[in-house]
Amino acid sequence: MGWRTKEDAKNYYLKNKEWIKKRQHELQQEYRRKAFSIIGDRCIICDSKNRTKSIGKHRNTHCFHEIYGKSHKTNSMSYILKYPKRFVLVCRQCHKWIHVLMDVFNLNWEEIKLLRDKLRNG
Numbered sequence: 175m176g177w178r179t180k181e182d183a184k185n186y187y188l189k190n191k192e193w194i195k196k197r198q199h200e201l202q203q204e205y206r207r208k209a210f211s212i213i214g215d216r217c218i219i220c221d222s223k224n225r226t227k228s229i230g231k232h233r234n235t236h237c238f239h240e241i242y243g244k245s246h247k248t249n250s251m252s253y254i255l256k257y258p259k260r261f262v263l264v265c266r267q268c269h270k271w272i273h274v275l276m277d278v279f280n281l282n283w284e285e286i287k288l289l290r291d292k293l294r295n296g
């Protein structure tokens with residue numbers, strides 16, 4: 175069958191909604207595992223390890239942060255896997271701080287890393 179109209183595509187989606195959602199979720203998880211193995215599974219700032227919360231939903235405690243962009247153009251995993259060098263893994267807490275440092279103090283990624291090293295070494 176072909177999707178000649180938007181209506182066709184919509185009907186197909188509605189008919190197979192559960193399966194499509196399940197498949198999308200599986201793909202996301204697969205991409206995430208791949209990204210963790212390339213980028214790492216620890217927060218680059220505080221070194222805490224990513225955990226997966228609430229089994230079933232598979233929500234991660236950490237997220238990928240795009241180091242050269244203030245706003246994340248896209249959160250798509252395929253984009254992250256295409257340009258893994260542009261991303262680091264951070265926990266939610268540090269992620270918030272990174273954006274405060276970037277947005278309020280206008281620090282760039284190199285300056286944030288320097289600050290992290292200073293804080294670590296006392």
Ligand SMILES: [Zn+2]
Nearest residue numbers: 217220265268
């Ligand atoms: Zn952290």
